[in-house]
Amino acid sequence: MSITEPRQVRLSLPAKAEDIARLELADVVFLDGLVYTAREGVYQRVLGDGEPLPEGLVESSNVNFHCSPAASVEPDGSFRVGGVTATASFRFVKWMADWLDRTGTKIVIGKGGMPQSVYREIFAPRGVVYLTTVGYGTGALLGRGVRGVRRVNWLDELGIAQANWLFEVENFGPFIVDSDIAGNSLFAQQGELINQRIDAAYRGLKAPTLHRYGETDDRRDELM
Secondary structure, eight states, rough: OOOOOEEEEEESSSOOHHHHHHTTTTTTEEEEEEEEEHHHHHHIIIITTTTOTTTTHHOOOOOEEEEEEEEOOTTOOEEEEEEEEEEEEGHHHHHHHHHHHHHHOOEEEBBOOOOHHHHIIIIIITTTTTEESSSSSSEEEEHEEEEEEEEEEEEHHHHHHSSSSEEEEEEEEEEEEETTTTBHHHHHHHHHHHHHHHHHHHHHOOOOOOOOOTTOOOOOGGOO
8 A cells, every 4th residue: 555645735824715725634734924822711701701802813813723832931021932732622612603703713723623513514614724733742843833922912811821822933833634625524534434444453352361441352342
């Protein structure tokens, strides 16, 4: 079986509709421009509590990164960003439709993906795609692509992890395209392929010898 190298794509931000439309599942993406962070603290503040969006946010960036920055304040008041660790996006599903409509965001970045129904019913009609980080423990790697902090909002109120950061990024990535403009999902497709053969894999297992917690040769007993 031949293995095809994934296509690499480098996007200038704010991302244009035609560039987003060309993204395919499993593409490896790198970004140049401005990326903002927003997660439950920001969503609740704007969508739940009715506070206005930070001034200039919509005009500056259309890429929302679900992340927790590792940042510190320098003596001159500037910020040092050591890493940017993605956080699980499925926790923010309930805010997505309203947030996308409010901000015009076109790319969402995070970890672990969202249900395919979200991509089809919320993302695709709005021309939005989802990018996921590559595995775990990549915060320091991604941090190398952060060239500076343009602005940070609500730092005192929400703290470092939850504040709204606007990062200047260059060659920022790698990220994998999990959902495309049509709402297809790489994770869902691969999950279906795996599930087609998982019963056969269990049929080849021998009965556990020690019967430790979680060991089984019967798929119906799976813990996960």
